[in-house]
Amino acid sequence: MKTVKISLNSIDKVKSFVNDVSKFDSDFDLVSGRYVIDAKSIMGIFSLDLSKVIDLNIHNDAELDKILETLKPYIVE
Numbered sequence: 001m002k003t004v005k006i007s008l009n010s011i012d013k014v015k016s017f018v019n020d021v022s023k024f025d026s027d028f029d030l031v032s033g034r035y036v037i038d039a040k041s042i043m044g045i046f047s048l049d050l051s052k053v054i055d056l057n058i059h060n061d062a063e064l065d066k067i068l069e070t071l072k073p074y075i076v077e
Contacts, residue, residue, distance in 0.1 A: 002058045006030075006074040008050050013074065018042045020070050026060030 008014045021028045021039050028039035032054045037044035039056060048054060053076050058067055068075070 002061070002064055002068075003031075004056050004058070004068070004071070005053045005076045006056045006071070007053055007076045008045065008074060014042065014045050014050070017071075017074055018045065020074075023070070024060065024063065024067060026058065026063065026067065028059070029057040031055040031057060 006017075008017055018040060030037045030039045030045060030048065032048045032052065035048060037048060039045070056071070056074075058064065060067060
């Protein structure tokens with residue numbers, strides 16, 4: 001499992017993020033405080049505080065490089 005910090009600070013970013021993670025068969029969790037949300041759930045994402053940076057847990061080590069490349073626009077250093 002790998003954890004990266006991401007920013008989803010607009011509606012368009014959330015929509016494109018969900019489309020991007022849905023391309024993979026892996027499980028993705030968004031963690032904000034004590035809430036853990038399925039990253040493929042657009043309704044779940046909108047229940048989080050999107051003004052803050054969110055942790056994304058990626059549960060796939062096999063395609064990790066491809067996943068990170070796809071999610072590069074959302075990742076915060």
